[in-house]
Amino acid sequence: MSAKNNEIRSKLALLQLATELGSISKACEIMGYSRDSYYRFKKQYETVGERGLKNLSRKKPAMKNRVSQEVEDQVIEIALDYPNYGQAKVAELLGARGCSISASGVRTIWLRHNLETKKNRLLALHNKLKQNQKFAPLDQQHIEQLYKQDPNDPNIECLYPGDICVQDTFDLGVISPLGRLYLHTFVDGYSQYAISTVMTDNSSASVAQFLREVVLPWYRENSININSILTDRGPEFSGKKSQEFSQFLSEQQINHIQMRAYNGPVVNGLAARFQTFANSEFFEPYFKANKVESLAQINHQFSAWQADYNQHQSLSGRYTLGKTAAEVLSVSRHLIGADND
Known part of the structure; x- marks a missing residue:
């Protein structure tokens, strides 16, 4: 049994014991909790069920600066x-x-x-x-x-926004009553501008739908062409089950680069870093504190968080150098579509 399941079972046991004994104080004394904890657990359980009893992870991704x-x-x-x-x-x-x-x-x-x-x-x-x-x-x-210097360099280099982008999916777990949810993510390799949405599927058809209905409209609205998309070798992107995604890239004349998404420090790990950060900073606290009723509800709240991330989050990277994604897009707009050496 995992430590997280033990935490939830212990809190449920406290709530049940208090009901059986008819005494909150006695139950807290037996289980080793304070009365304040009991009332907090009770409120969380009544609001969102067992999900509200889960402790938030104290481990934070290394996104924020450790110095001033x-x-x-x-x-x-x-x-x-x-x-x-x-x-x-x-x-x-x-x-x-x-x-x-x-x-x-x-x-x-x-x-x-x-x-x-x-x-x-x-x-x-x-x-x-x-x-x-x-x-x-x-x-x-x-x-x-x-x-x-020696031009041989295994790292992938971006020349401008839209040159190389990263697409990935992230399993958010089973969220009642919607079932298993997936975070679909698209990150520009140059500016690190992130476009992401929650869906109930991670098939090839769903990643193609996300690209067609969410990503491409934003890029077209901002007059940015997508040259190449980097993905891992997951079944939704590679192999026999990736037909819908591969066909869509072919129709749009977008190059497909396939490699392990965590093997390169400059471009490859951007989607994974964003997804880890978003899960820690938005999804875990949100699912713990709110009763989920629809996918639209989640994406509405996440959209506001994501806009703030792109506008105000200082980003580490060779191309961003501490600027926000929106700032990098602004200062590099003249590079878009140009062949810069």
Whole structure:
């Protein structure tokens, strides 16, 4: 029996025992709970049933900054101004500015933004300069260094919003009375702008429907073409059962890249990271506190949360560099559809 099931059974036992004994105080004494806990459990159970008795996970995904945003911004700034500097030199330079951070702290921030190697820092600088449409003489020297390096790189690179996007599904579990629910997710590899919705199916037909009815209308409205979609090798995307999805991509002339979605730090894991964050920050608390009556109800509330995420969540990454998805789309709009090297 899982620990979560034990937690729920223990709380149910408390509620039942209080009824049998006719004494809340006696039941709490026997079960080791306070009266406040009893009333909280009772309210949660009456509101949403057993789901309300489930403890929320204390483990949070590593999406938020572990240092202040000001320090994070300075580390990124130095990484792009001085891509040849190592982590110890950057920590020393920050110390001279009055900012206390260790070399390992610098590296932790670099890792979150895929800046841990000189080449990655040069690539990030290149992306920033393209977004800003300005190349100073020193910047040009750094770009020349980049192209002198070995071009063989296993990581997938994005050139602009819509160039490479990631699509995935996430099992949200069985939610009464709707049954098993799935989070369908589409994340732009360059800006990390996320489009997502909850459905009752994760078949090839459903992922094609999500792409056709939810994703493509948004991209067309914003005048962005989708060049390639990266997926894992799940049956809805790959193999004999993926016919509807594959046929739709062919009709839309969208390239399909298939690989394990967690094997690359720059693009591949974006959907998984968003889904983990959304589940922890929205779905688990929402399902615990609310009685679910319809799919429309869930998606209405989730849509508001998602809009706030895209507009206000600072994102780690070589292309975002601490900006929000909406900000990256704004500053990189001139790159869309262009063949930028």
